[in-house]
Amino acid sequence: MDSEVIGKEDWQELQNNLEATIPVYDKINNFATLGQVSKWRRMVRKKLPDEGLILEIGCGPGSFAEDVEGKDLVCLDPIPEMLRIAKMRVSDKRTKRGDKEAKFVEGKAEELPFEDNYFDTVCTLFSFRDWFDKRKGLSEVRRVLKPGGELIIVDPAKINYFHGLLGHFWMKYWVGTYARIVCKQKEHPWKWLTKTYISFGTTRKYEKMMIEEGFESVKGRVIFPGMATIWSGKAPASEKFE
Ligand SMILES: C[S@@+](CC[C@H](N)C(=O)[O-])C[C@H]1O[C@@H](n2cnc3c(N)ncnc32)[C@H](O)[C@@H]1O
Numbered sequence: 227m228d229s230e231v232i233g234k235e236d237w238q239e240l241q242n243n244l245e246a247t248i249p250v251y252d253k254i255n256n257f258a259t260l261g262q263v264s265k266w267r268r269m270v271r272k273k274l275p276d277e278g279l280i281l282e283i284g285c286g287p288g289s290f291a292e293d294v295e296g297k298d299l300v301c302l303d304p305i306p307e308m309l310r311i312a313k314m315r316v317s318d319k320r321t322k323r324g325d326k327e328a329k330f331v332e333g334k335a336e337e338l339p340f341e342d343n344y345f346d347t348v349c350t351l352f353s354f355r356d357w358f359d360k361r362k363g364l365s366e367v368r369r370v371l372k373p374g375g376e377l378i379i380v381d382p383a384k385i386n387y388f389h390g391l392l393g394h395f396w397m398k399y400w401v402g403t404y405a406r407i408v409c410k411q412k413e414h415p416w417k418w419l420t421k422t423y424i425s426f427g428t429t430r431k432y433e434k435m436m437i438e439e440g441f442e443s444v445k446g447r448v449i450f451p452g453m454a455t456i457w458s459g460k461a462p463a464s465e466k467f468e
Pocket of ligand 1: 241244283284285286287288289290302303304305308333334335336350351352353356357358359
């Protein structure tokens with residue numbers, strides 16, 4: 227795997243492993259991030275506009291989407307089982323809050339099943355590193371964003387080689403040991419977290435890629451204490467996607 231493209235077979239195996247994480251997804255994620263994951267999700271929710279249509283790409287079991295309050299929301303994921311769980315969780319909370327039903331769509335970032343200039347904001351949390359063609363995915367996001375619409379990405383931080391090495395050890399030993407205990411199996415699906423992190427590029431690399439794919443006002447900010455990056459960028463305000 228390289229940091230731009232994941233081969234077809236590897237991606238399929240990654241998907242099978244992601245599906246296997248569903249029962250313990252939130253538990254292990256909380257442990258892996260020392261509880262910081264809720265703070266990062268809150269940061270993204272605060273950046274969402276008051277009005278307009280929002281797309282979450284790679285919604286997984288709905289851990290972020292369920293707390294998006296009072297906004298029109300579309301959740302996309304390629305794994306039907308993820309969408310099934312997300313729909314239960316998200317719809318339950320939205321009904322209780324009196325929010326309009328969210329939409330759940332099966333699909334991939336690289337072939338978004340939406341028309342041009344459709345969304346006001348697109349966000350993707352802990353999914354970007356799993357996209358099999360990140361450049362294609364970014365170009366698709368730009369296509370479906372309205373002029374001036376924002377893309378927000380959250381994924382693990384990798385500032386440089388040494389920081390990446392620390393992250394690798396953290397995932398392999400800290401998260402890996404816990405996942406082995408929780409999943410009660412040596413060959414647990416969280417091994418893929420380490421694999422995708424190793425092949426993931428630096429914060430700067432994806433900042434550059436976003437600019438190359440036509441985003442403006444691009445920022446990549448490593449969030450204290452250095453475990454995650456939040457990237458943001460806007461579709462050009464003045465022109466429609468061509
Ligand atoms: C770790 S989950 C993230 C769940 C959720 N966003 C959160 O905040 O916890 C990653 C999700 O990204 C999805 N994914 C993987 N490759 C994708 C792609 N190419 N396009 C869209 N989603 C993808 C996976 O199916 C998985 O459900």
